[in-house]
Amino acid sequence: xxxxxxxxxxxxxxxxxxxxxxxxxxxxxxxxxxxxxxxxxxxxxxxxxxxxxxxxxxxxxxxxxxxxxxxxxxxxxxxxxxxxxxxxxxxxxxxxxxxxxxxxxxxxxxxxxxxxxxxxxxxxxxxxxxxxxxxxxxxxxxxxxxxxxxxxxxxxxxxxxxxxxxxxxxxxxxxxxxxxxxxxxxxxxxxxxxxxxxxxxxxxxxxxxxxxxxxxxxxxxxxxxxxxxxxxxxxxxxxxxxxxxxxxxxxxxxxxxxxxxxxxxxxxxxxxxxxxxxxxxxxxxxxxxxxxxxxxxxxxxxxxxxxxxxxxxxxxxxxxxxxxxxxxxxxxxxxxxxxxxxxxxxxxxxxxxxxxxxxxxxxxxxxxxxxxxxxxxxxxxxxxxxxxxxxxxxxxxxxxxxxxxxxxxxxxxxxxxxxxxxxxxxxxxxxxxxxxxxxxxxxxxxxxxxxxxxxxxxxxxxxxxxxxxxxxxxxxxxxxxxxxx
Amino acid sequence: xxxxxxxxxxxxxxxxxxxxxxxxxxxxxxxxxxxxxxxxxxxxxxxxxxxxxxxxxxxxxxxxxxxxxxxxxxxxxxxxxxxxxxxxxxxxxxxxxxxxxxxxxxxxxxxxxxxxxxxxxxxxxxxxxxxxxxxxxxxxxxxxxxxxxxxxxxxxxxxxxxxxxxxxxxxxxxxxxxxxxxxxxxxxxxxxxxxxxxxxxxxxxxxxxxxxxxxxxxxxxxxxxxxxxxxxxxxxxxxxxxxxxxxxxxxxxxxxxxxxxxxxxxxxxxxxxxxxxxxxxxxxxxxxxxxxxxxxxxxxxxxxxxxxxxxxxxxxxxxxxxxxxxxxxxxxxxxxxxxxxxxxxxxxxxxxxxxxxxxxxxxxxxxxxxxxxxxxxxxxxxxxxxxxxxxxxxxxxxxxxxxxxxxxxxxxxxxxxxxxxxxxxxxxxxxxxxxxxxxxxxxxxxxxxxxxxxxxxxxxxxxxxxxxxxxxxxxxxxxxxxxxxxxxxxxxxxxxxx
Numbered sequence: 001x002x003x004x005x006x007x008x009x010x011x012x013x014x015x016x017x018x019x020x021x022x023x024x025x026x027x028x029x030x031x032x033x034x035x036x037x038x039x040x041x042x043x044x045x046x047x048x049x050x051x052x053x054x055x056x057x058x059x060x061x062x063x064x065x066x067x068x069x070x071x072x073x074x075x076x077x078x079x080x081x082x083x084x085x086x087x088x089x090x091x092x093x094x095x096x097x098x099x100x101x102x103x104x105x106x107x108x109x110x111x112x113x114x115x116x117x118x119x120x121x122x123x124x125x126x127x128x129x130x131x132x133x134x135x136x137x138x139x140x141x142x143x144x145x146x147x148x149x150x151x152x153x154x155x156x157x158x159x160x161x162x163x164x165x166x167x168x169x170x171x172x173x174x175x176x177x178x179x180x181x182x183x184x185x186x187x188x189x190x191x192x193x194x195x196x197x198x199x200x201x202x203x204x205x206x207x208x209x210x211x212x213x214x215x216x217x218x219x220x221x222x223x224x225x226x227x228x229x230x231x232x233x234x235x236x237x238x239x240x241x242x243x244x245x246x247x248x249x250x251x252x253x254x255x256x257x258x259x260x261x262x263x264x265x266x267x268x269x270x271x272x273x274x275x276x277x278x279x280x281x282x283x284x285x286x287x288x289x290x291x292x293x294x295x296x297x298x299x300x301x302x303x304x305x306x307x308x309x310x311x312x313x314x315x316x317x318x319x320x321x322x323x324x325x326x327x328x329x330x331x332x333x334x335x336x337x338x339x340x341x342x343x344x345x346x347x348x349x350x351x352x353x354x355x356x357x358x359x360x361x362x363x364x365x366x367x368x369x370x371x372x373x374x375x376x377x378x379x380x381x382x383x384x385x386x387x388x389x390x391x392x393x394x395x396x397x398x399x400x401x402x403x404x405x406x407x408x409x410x411x412x413x414x415x416x417x418x419x420x421x422x423x424x425x426x427x428x429x430x431x432x433x434x435x436x437x438x439x440x441x442x443x444x445x446x447x448x449x450x451x452x453x454x455x456x457x458x459x460x461x462x463x464x465x466x467x468x469x470x471x472x473x474x475x476x477x478x479x480x481x482x483x484x485x
Numbered sequence: 486x487x488x489x490x491x492x493x494x495x496x497x498x499x500x501x502x503x504x505x506x507x508x509x510x511x512x513x514x515x516x517x518x519x520x521x522x523x524x525x526x527x528x529x530x531x532x533x534x535x536x537x538x539x540x541x542x543x544x545x546x547x548x549x550x551x552x553x554x555x556x557x558x559x560x561x562x563x564x565x566x567x568x569x570x571x572x573x574x575x576x577x578x579x580x581x582x583x584x585x586x587x588x589x590x591x592x593x594x595x596x597x598x599x600x601x602x603x604x605x606x607x608x609x610x611x612x613x614x615x616x617x618x619x620x621x622x623x624x625x626x627x628x629x630x631x632x633x634x635x636x637x638x639x640x641x642x643x644x645x646x647x648x649x650x651x652x653x654x655x656x657x658x659x660x661x662x663x664x665x666x667x668x669x670x671x672x673x674x675x676x677x678x679x680x681x682x683x684x685x686x687x688x689x690x691x692x693x694x695x696x697x698x699x700x701x702x703x704x705x706x707x708x709x710x711x712x713x714x715x716x717x718x719x720x721x722x723x724x725x726x727x728x729x730x731x732x733x734x735x736x737x738x739x740x741x742x743x744x745x746x747x748x749x750x751x752x753x754x755x756x757x758x759x760x761x762x763x764x765x766x767x768x769x770x771x772x773x774x775x776x777x778x779x780x781x782x783x784x785x786x787x788x789x790x791x792x793x794x795x796x797x798x799x800x801x802x803x804x805x806x807x808x809x810x811x812x813x814x815x816x817x818x819x820x821x822x823x824x825x826x827x828x829x830x831x832x833x834x835x836x837x838x839x840x841x842x843x844x845x846x847x848x849x850x851x852x853x854x855x856x857x858x859x860x861x862x863x864x865x866x867x868x869x870x871x872x873x874x875x876x877x878x879x880x881x882x883x884x885x886x887x888x889x890x891x892x893x894x895x896x897x898x899x900x901x902x903x904x905x906x907x908x909x910x911x912x913x914x915x916x917x918x919x920x921x922x923x924x925x926x927x928x929x930x931x932x933x934x935x936x937x938x939x940x941x942x943x944x945x946x947x948x949x950x951x952x953x954x955x956x957x958x959x960x961x962x963x964x965x966x967x968x969x970x971x972x973x974x975x976x977x978x979x980x981x982x983x
Binding site: 001002003004005006007008009011012013015016018019020022023024026027028030031032033034035037038039040041042045126 | 853
């Protein structure tokens, strides 16, 4: 019997061994795959188990966290939610994150390894760092001015500092309050449904995620191409343009909305936005050179991150001459985000070089030590400095005695370009009113701000006047806010 | 009992030996067990609120008093008993209370720890009663058939009560719910041990030969078939796969230990497999358990979220090597039954592989000590009872621990001492009391004294270790009388008539 008892004991030992081996398999060998299973809520619980780091504007947080006492404990709050929504995005327990909340999520949630005092320290201790803070480049006054300027209209504003690429304002209206999406209760789901189904798309970030036909504001690019390529050598020389202009290879006649465009000089054509002159210039420059010039300004760039992605602005690369003529005046398939057009204005203001636009000044730990700082990179030289000088002159003329007089600021040099873009089937939609501008205070060496404004539902009469009428005052308000000491 | 061919010789005059009692060691280990439990209790509070919970002193005192009373009973009534059994039981029970208290923090509306403490007190009370009142385990042999009848009644009772979560294993009386199946385990162990001790030889002889199989005679085969039917019946009527597995496993182990016949134990296993397979296909409750075991993440892929087993695996995986720390895991996500069947997942998540292995080893030690008592005892009934009780613990641990870690299909069963479940705690305390009684006679009986004396005499000639082995060998030889005539692998020594 003794022998059989020993056998039975060995059998029990085998069972014990099986349990130990299996526990090792579950807890060590396969642990990672279980931990990463999307149905495993532990990551989410840990993530919301501590207050989220903040996004700072002008040195003050525009976000917060409140303790809900539920399983996903800390919910995101926003001060001035609708104003900063195009920058912060939302951080929802249910719907995830977007925009800055998304790109800086590791830092804000405290999982970024850079926050650890020692490498791998947290893996060992299972501790989580408190969430770090994101310091943005925004100018709260400019942001507020843009938001107030757009008011109840649909539209967007992007403003940046030409010499550095720091984004000073990024506004999209109508907006929404991201706080509505924080938490897990049914109100969040209802808000999500409502915001997604709303006809005016409050969650669309029009400043960087929506492209519009830039209309006449694109003539800045065409003018730069013409000057750089030598098609135009003197801005006061007549350009030998007919009015109306028959598009090459088609019977379509392009007309102007202002008088005196026939054979006008580049200066006049720019100030009064003559379509015929610029269409002809685009054709004269040629498709390849126009495309290259647009690309130098940042069109067709799919890589731009500010740090979140920006919809690429487009300049069609395969066009016949008629299409090229239309493309050169910002129609046909030419499309641009407000941010892209602010970069165009910024390039003119910054002696022809485009600085990479960026929103994040630096990131810090929760007690303020810098984790990383955004360097400044010259994106590319978009035009000769000499061309930039002449274009500044032309843009200044627009504000002083052209379509952009509404943008003038006392005590500062302002250059601008208005635009109207038709869209819709047979251009039946309400035209978009555009205005792009830059401003330099009289007592400073460098332009302090470049801005692009688009208003989707301009109520004015058709014509470039509406660009100057609807959008220019908003641009002026934003620039004034930046220039104000 | 003597097998033929052994020589009998008179006892040599036994020198007076002081057998080791080891009560001091037991006491120290109990102190350690209580302190560990209190430490765990404090750790939960500190992790959750940052301060030592106010109930810590009361909890420690309560557990300490219970353990001390049990220790006193052992000291007085079972002085030679194994010093490890009681501390292990105290530690597991204390740890179980800590884990349940920790899970209660997540469900303030549904507190289980106070109830569990009451049941533990009752368990220790019964432990003391068994140790004090049962002076000799052989008394139990008289109640072999009473035991089996009582066990059957207990097993059948819940059929008349409403089912809970798909299993009819509960009696609800005056607000208390009792699982009679738990008590039936001990009674069945007594019955098996008694029955097999009495019919060992008859079972070992072969009866009719059918084709290739040597069947035992019908008279002894009857009860075996009956037991098999019982376990399948339990499975069908009560949807309790775990208990059914346990009964069958227990019976097979004891049958093997009693007779050494492997041949038709294999047949029995085959029958059990067929039965289980058939029931598994026909019975949706059991069938779904098997499906879950094969595909724990099927519900996730189907978009219904993780089921309990998946949540349990997530909890174990989150624990990793060292665990999250008590009070810091999220095993509450398992939801229903997290304090009972899935208590091990909380241990695995918060104490990690290190803590889980420690718990497994504690159970292993408990089982090993039971087996050791079985080996040292002389009477077949005692040996079988010790092996049976130890096997109950081993099989229970394997069935439920294997279930929640995805090793075998999940069956509802309480982790001994650890899980919430009054009947289970009480039953396991009784099991430990019986094992203590058995080990007391194994280590303190007259044979033990004799063996010790002989060993002492032989130390002059041999190294201590060898002498010990010899004494053991002697002890084994004493147990002789098995059907094989002699135990293989043992030195044939002169045997002493009991």
